[in-house]
Amino acid sequence: QPAIGELVRDCQPTFSFEFMPPKTEQGEQQLWQAIRELESLRPSFVSITYGAGGSTRDTTVAVTERVATETTLLPMAHLTAVNHSVAELRHVIGRLAGAGVRNVLAVRGDPPGDPTGEWVPHPAGVHYAEDLVRLVRRSGDFSVGVAAFPYRHPRSPDVATDTEHFVRKCRAGADFAITQMFFDADEYLRLRDRVVAAGCDTPILAGVMPVTRIGTIERSVQLTGAPFPPALAARFEQVADDPDAVRRLGIEQTSEMCRRLLDEGVPGIHFITFNRSTATREIWQNLRVGAAT
């Protein structure tokens, strides 16, 4: 399988889709329907998240294996350090290698239960994503990605410290990074500028998620720990009573933001799909990229 680090360097911009491991049979059907519908767009790769707080871990590995063996897609598995000893992490990495998976997104993960609670590392585990990057690197021929935070990670005291830690993580062996979702292209560009100013040239793919209903705004604030841009929130508020208009505005705003990012030379766009294909397809069509156009 190709290494995503090389794809990102050689075939920019990349377009990729993120899926979550399903929790129910119905969820599994929805996931595979979305995968099949998006497969025809021939994305550069797809990724499968690792269960927050330690749930659905086996499912992540199983879905990634199945994508590798039953589809034409290039899969990447997310991996977190939550509640795992180094021996357990090695076991998971070994299963991925056994299925021919060569691409891993190494993220620390959040504490189970309350994601903002105290982070307690497993007594025989690793503390930071940079340690996980080294572990995956040492465990085989993997291309490794890491997380980046346009607004800074909620646990980082300030943007400068956040940048310093991000650069350490890249120097530990990351080939590329993917951002947390954001809703203002300038936030991405500022992150890129400060990382370059710190002497780091790791390509940073933009993680995007359209607002498709008004509740997405609150959810994004919970997920990112960052405020939603007030001027954009006001535009959504104006149409809050009309679900179709909210969705239209979300697709339009994300398409505009992606266009601006592409004009600014973003190395790739990573769509967070929540296991649904329609919004991603619409944005894809608006951007007129890929084999489908």
Ligand code: FAD
């Ligand atoms: P780290 O890079 O370890 O950073 C965590 C905090 O520690 C930061 O505040 C950082 O500044 C600080 N820090 C780092 N190194 C040091 C150091 N040496 N000394 C002191 N402080 C330090 N979560 C899941 O559970 N499953 C997933 O599949 C998943 N996928 C994700 C995909 C993307 C693209 C993103 C952006 C996030 C994802 N997450 C996922 C969420 C992620 O696990 C959390 O945001 C987590 O809190 C941070 O992970 P990290 O890898 O950035 O951690």
